[in-house]
Amino acid sequence: MKVKEPESKYRVRFADCDPIGHLSNLRYFDYMLNAREDHCLDNYQLDNFEQSKKTGCLWVALQNQIAYIKEVRYNKDIIITSKIVKYTDRTNTVEVLMLNKDKSLTHAVLWVTLIYFNLSTRKSEVQPQNFLDLFQEICVSIPENLFEERVESLRKQNKKIS
Numbered sequence: 570m571k572v573k574e575p576e577s578k579y580r581v582r583f584a585d586c587d588p589i590g591h592l593s594n595l596r597y598f599d600y601m602l603n604a605r606e607d608h609c610l611d612n613y614q615l616d617n618f619e620q621s622k623k624t625g626c627l628w629v630a631l632q633n634q635i636a637y638i639k640e641v642r643y644n645k646d647i648i649i650t651s652k653i654v655k656y657t658d659r660t661n662t663v664e665v666l667m668l669n670k671d672k673s674l675t676h677a678v679l680w681v682t683l684i685y686f687n688l689s690t691r692k693s694e695v696q697p698q699n700f701l702d703l704f705q706e707i708c709v710s711i712p713e714n715l716f717e718e719r720v721e722s723l724r725k726q727n728k729k730i731s
Contacts, residue, residue, distance in 0.1 A: 574652040575608035592641040601665040604649035628683040636720040646670040652709040
């Protein structure tokens with residue numbers, strides 16, 4: 570059985586912070602997207618670059634939505650999780666969460682919608698059946714359908730523990 574929501578541990582580095590010691594907004598993307606890339610490689614043996622060399626197709630970002638919910642400070646340990654929350658024959662939406670070390674507080678949420686893209690034709694394509702089968706196996710159902718609803722839900726969860 571495949572892991573549906575892989576996770577990684579990181580420490581926020583000084584060089585990634587703004588002058589008041591918070592993780593810089595742009596660096597959230599780096600941490601979160603690098604974690605997702607590692608999760609795909611380590612758990613599903615998916616390497617987007619190798620996929621493009623082998624098939625001429627790869628997943629490209631169609632849309633990014635991010636909410637900074639609670640600041641992250643220098644030298645803090647964080648957990649980053651990622652999961653597919655929806656998919657179609659051509660796209661998939663990945664949710665990446667940045668959490669505190671005990672996973673009780675959400676620092677940020679990122680939704681990345683990816684489209685399967687043919688580099689030769691410069692058009693989207695239907696994702697191969699083996700990937701659709703994988704997505705069906707690992708997709709995690711969440712109660713919220715819209716990003717804004719998800720952000721509000723995560724904010725409410727944070728308030729319960731504050």
